[in-house]
Each structure stands twice: as C-alpha cells, then as structure tokens.
Amino acid sequence: MPTVAAPSEREPAAGRHSSVVFADDREWAHHLCAFVRDGLERGEEVRYVADTTEPGRVLATLADAGIDAEGAAARGQLSVSTAAGTYLAGARFDPDAAIEGWHAAVESSSARGHRGLRVIGEMAWGARDIIGADRLLEYELRLHHEVFEPLPLTGWCFYDRRLLPEEYVNVLAGAHPAHRGDPVDGAALQVAPLTDRPGLLMAGSAGYDMRAVVTAAAAALKDTPAERVELNLSALRHLDAASLATLAGAAADRPAGGALRVRHAPPSLRRLLDLFPEFGSALEVVDR
Template sequence: MVTRRTQGQPQPPSRLGEHLCRTYADDQERAQQVSALVRDGLARGQRVLYYADTQPTERVADQLRAEVAEAGAALERGQLSVESTADGFLRRLPFDPDLMIARLRDSCQEAVSQGWAGLRVIGEMDWSTRQVPGADRLLEYELRLDAEVLEDLPVTGICLYSHHAVTRAPAALAAAAHLDGADPADSAVTRYAAGGTQRARAGLAALPLRPGSGVRLVGSADLDSRTALAAVLTAATRMPASVVDVDLRDVDYVDAAGTAVLADTAAVLAGQGRRLVLHHAPPSLGRVAEMFPDECRDLEMTA
C-alpha cells in the first residue's frame, strides 16, 4: 500500500562550489562568454580548465591570449589549460558520470594543493547532441554534481550549451538541470523555457535536490511529459544512494501516466532493496494512488 509520512523542512547546507549553465547563439557569443568566464576565474585565483568541443585547442588558446590580458601568462604558469572534450568528458567511452565526477574531485584537490583558490571547469556540452555512447547519462551527471562535488569542494562548474543543443534530448533536460539560485524562478528552467527546451515542450524539468540525493521536479507529470519524467527518474535511480528523494512541491499536477512512471520506478528500487520517497506530493498523485493501490504499493509519500 501507499506509505505516507510527515517530516520537517530540511535546510539547504552551505556549499563550497557552484554549478552554472550558459547558452550561446553562435561562435562569436560563445567566444565572448568564454573570455569573460576565464577572466573572472583567473581574477579569483582559480585554476581554470576549459574543454573545447569542436574547435582545435590551439586556436582557442590563441583566442584567449588575444581577448584576455592575463591568459598568456596563466597558460605559461599552468593556471589556465585548454583541452578538448575528447580528453575530458569523452576520454573513456561510453561517457561515465562516475569517472568524470572522480576526475573533477581529483583535479580540484590537486589545484588546491598547488595553492589555487579552487577549480573552475568550463565545458562545451554540444557533444551530447551527437551519437556519443553514454550521452544519455548526461542528465545523471548534471544532477549528481551538487551532492557529490560541490557540497565539499571549491569547484565552479560552468556548462556551455548552444541554442541548437538545448532544443534536443538529452541536452535539453540536462541544460535545465542547473539551479543557479535558491528558487526555481532563478534557475535555468525559467531562463531556457523561452528558448524551446524540454521544459517548454514537455512541461517538466528536473533540478538537483538540496540537501539530499535526488531530484526536484518542476512542472507537470502527465501524458505529455512522461518521456521526460522517465528520463529523470532513470538518472535519479543511478545515484549512489539507498533512498532516492523526489521533491514534488513545484509539480502542479500528476496524472495516471505520471503516476505509473513513478510507481514503476519505486518497484524497481524496491527490488534492489532501495526506496523512492516522494516529498510534497500534489493531491492529484494521492488520488490516483488510491484508485490503484496494488500498482502503487511501493510508493512512499511524505506530507
């Protein structure tokens, strides 16, 4: 049967890192944004690592030398590095969030040991729109960074997506999974909705849950968004946690199709000895669960 519990309001912990997303319309806008982001990172005393996707790294380095006064010296002393996504995100295929998260942690610890204030990683993410093995795990990677890297390490992760990329899965959901502020209104969800992202088309977006290991959904979980919901829950179930929390406070409606996806996910986790816990479930979800008690027996909801 459906389990219901009550709980207090958790308070988000202070974090050492940041996870940001920026989009660009063309190569010129991308170059301008990268120059500004690199300049800011150098001024903050961070070790700056830029992953270029399609451009030769030598050309990017030359552009930075021309646009950022400090770039030449920073490249010489090792504060700034330009690498390709093939040597970063895609060093080993299929793309594996576990490996990339471990690499970020190691790189940050190395930067701090060398005396830098932290690590700034700027990465072009349009590789996710190509037929890259493991690209379907990009959303998982974006959602896991908060809890597994940013809470205890001074890493500033900045993901660059082209406007072209954020109209296509899996990049659309991944681009929207950046909580730049404390409220969904300040997040990538709102900013990218006008650009035709998955949230705008499917009515659903996912954000990292703070605190905890899980996701915060925004929008509606219904027939139109069930594909997006399934992708989000697949990413969430890959998180290394015995309890996967899903915060539904910003979900205005869950229909039978959305409930079925949630129930299926809960059943899969139950078979693994794990739990799916739904927080702040809307009344519509409770009504559907009461109509189908057998199918929803593994659902666990908190008030």
C-alpha cells in the first residue's frame, strides 16, 4: 500500500472513524453540514457517498446552510458520488479492495494538495441483498488499524433508523471507535476495535444467535496484519463452544502468524479450553 504523509496536526484516529445515527431529515442535514463545513475550512477534500439520497439533494442542503458547495465542487474540494459507483461497483462488496481503495484515494487527494480526506458514507446498502454485504461488519472492524491509524482520513458512516433494522444499527454503529447522533442500545454481542493496540473488544454474550457477529470478528482478527493481536473479553459474559472454535480457527489461520492473545477470558472460555485443549494452540490466554 502507498505511504501518505500526514498533516502535522490532526484528530487522533479513534475520533476520526465515527458512526452517525439519526432518525429524521433535520438530524441528517445537521451532521452533513457540520462535517462538510469543518472539512472545507481545514483545507481537506470532502466526499459524500450516497446510497438512498439523491446527490442533488446533498448539494442543495449544503447551499441552504450557507456553504459554497458549488464553488467547492468547482475547485475539486467537494464531490458527491454513490455507493453503486464506488465500493459497490464490482460484482460484490470486497473489504480488501475497499481498504486498498482508501489508501489510493488518500494518496490521490494528497497529491492534489489537500491536507486530508474526509468522507461520509451512507450505510443502508449493507442491510440489502447485496453480495458481500455480510462482510460489512468485518470491514468496519478492520478500518481503524488498517486505514484510520496510518492515513489522514476522517470517515462518518451514516445510519438512518428509518431504513435499517434496530439490531443492525446497534451492531454496526458499535463497531466504530466513536459515535455521534442518536444513542444506540447495546446489542446482545458488541464488537469494537481496540484503540491502543491491534485487536478487538467483545462485550455481551457470544451464543448461537450472535454467530454472524462472531464470524465477522474472527475474520477481522485473521486479516489483521500486525503480528501480535489481542482479543479483550473483559466485558464478555458468555462464549459457547462454536464461537470459541470460530475464533480459534481464525487465530490459527492468521497469515501474519503469532498467537491471538486473549485477555480477561470469562470462566466459560476457560472451561471450554479444558474440555477442548486443541482450541488453545493458537490462543494465548492472559489474566490481565
């Protein structure tokens, strides 16, 4: 991946990848205008990737708020595209290709003289019958370490409650290091990136009904390029045998090598490791 020189001052990575949850047009416009105005004032390139919103409505809303959207677009600092024309342009949604795409986009933006890149993406497409959409949670969990830490990129993911199931919003919004907008109720199983080291935090209960969430977390852990990766289970109440097998299998298949360090393992995991010691070969369980 290309290396991009970051500006001297920017918000820490944990604050630059945010979920934004809203339930009406007024909230949507408020977050949109705040994001775009801040980016233009900072000399950053600003992109809006629409899914259900007409691109013309985005520009009109900005103009109504006193933002010179037309001028920014004319000088190449503001653009509005669609998910169908960007990361959904291929036959399927591919997290690896999307991550590579962000590196290329930031490099291109920097080459044109912008101090950074900031992007709003509407996420309603993830709940539709799109090939690869089941990998969206895996993608969100990988972005912090693979994209936002190394790059001068700010990204807000828009979740419209009117278009999405509540559990979908809870899980996907919770996968971001930062959150803005409407509060979200905790999902039965919440997974989020650790912000101080490569790895994930899992909270809640990892049982049969949360199998898709566990699978996404395992895929994100497997593909993390760092050699040492940690899974913090300090807020996990329960983990069943199938979930443990999924996580252990991902740890064993990590191309970067190195055991998956499991911190604050719940009693249920320790009991399972006693019953199935073969799962422990790729896991390093530590007490603190």
